[in-house]
Amino acid sequence: MVFYGFLQEPTVGAAVACIASSDTGVAAVVLGTVVGGTWLALPCVFVWHVCVRHSPLPLATIPTRRVRSTQLRWERVGRMLEWLCAEREEWVAAVGGATGNAAARLVKVRFGALFEAFRGGTHWYFAVDVLLGALTGVVIGAAESVDSADACAAAVWGTSCVLAIAALSVVLCVVLRPHVVRCELLVAVCVSALAVVAAGLQLAGEMSASAAVSLAASVLALLPFVARLAWRACKLEPSARRHVVGDATSSAKRTPHAASADASVLHVLPSNFLVTPARPAAFLAAAQQEEMLRLLLDCICRR
Structure with a gap:
């Protein structure tokens, strides 16, 4: 879903531009409909499975234990990375017994990649991310599909809509705090806030500054991956400790x-x-x- 989230906005925007543009032919409209419909149908299926078919979710979260000092290569750096990158909660079976464990294992294996990054009670937040990305793509595609005579007006209302969507994302992240990893939560808030700033600068006519802020947001979005690698390198696996002894x-x-x-x-x-x-x-x-x-x-x- 990570790569899907990166590609969702430009893919949906291109599909909407192909459908809504008056200069495209029948083939472009059909292609945009097929690509856009397929791209949006996949998350809808996942949302139905997680939020409807398996509701209530047979999984619940419990607080994770603190990593021991013997499990860290470097104590000080490890504690900082633990605060940033360690998962605060983990998903376990909500009901004991063979039946409950089997149902929890089935849902976690099939759909765990969708909601394991979020805290208990906010497992549905992956649908919010998909919805916000789809709305942004639709707005950008619709703004790009207008005629050249209305391009200035389309740029204004398109940028305003993107600013509003980014501001909504900031509010949701701050209020709900859905992410189970602090680094991902901080990065999500910062990236959305930078998107608001970039849209505001673009409305003010500061195109160079807006491009610089957008570039900074793109680079910042990669920080969780780097931090996760550093956290994994800082931890000692159980097999490593046994070999050391x-x-x-x-x-x-x-x-x-x-x-x-x-x-x-x-x-x-x-x-x-x-x-x-x-x-x-x-x-x-x-x-x-x-x-x-x-x-x-x-x-x-x-x-």
Whole structure:
């Protein structure tokens, strides 16, 4: 759904422009109808499944536990990243028993990607995101489809509508606070606020400033992905801690030659990576990339 959210607004806008423009032919109208209808039908199906068919949701949220100090590579940075990137709640079965667990597992496996990013009681907020994105695309497409004689008026009312939608998004995020991760909530509020500022600057005729603010909003929208990678690199997996303990107890039994060989391997592979003949090259490359990211963050934190 992340990539769907990025592509929804331009796709719906292009479809509406193809349908509403007076310069397009029958083929463009048919194409816009098919693409726009298909693009909007998918979230409608998901909304029906989550909010209608499986209502009330057989899942509920509980507060997550704080990460232990032994699970963090760096204590201070880890606590800051935990406050920003750790999930405050997790979804579990609302009703115990075999039947309740089976229903909860079914919904979570099939539709968990839609609502797991939101807190309990606001699992439907993914539909609000889809609706706001679709409205923005419709407004932009309708404004772009007008004749050149009415282009100035269309730009004014189109930008005003976009400003109103962005302001509504800010209000909903601040009032409901639906996101389970603080970083995602802060970024959602900031991006919507920057969209309001960009629209206001565009109405004031400051096109260069509006473009700069829009660019800043686009870059800021990528921050949750970077923060999530940093949080994953800061956490120690259970297998990593077991390997660390095992290596500490067995290091005294190794020969100097074996110890030097292991030290050379550790520069390439992470400590929690167990090399076996059955591992394909893709796992080896992924492990090397994870270790490089960890070393980079380690250097930054030490400075």
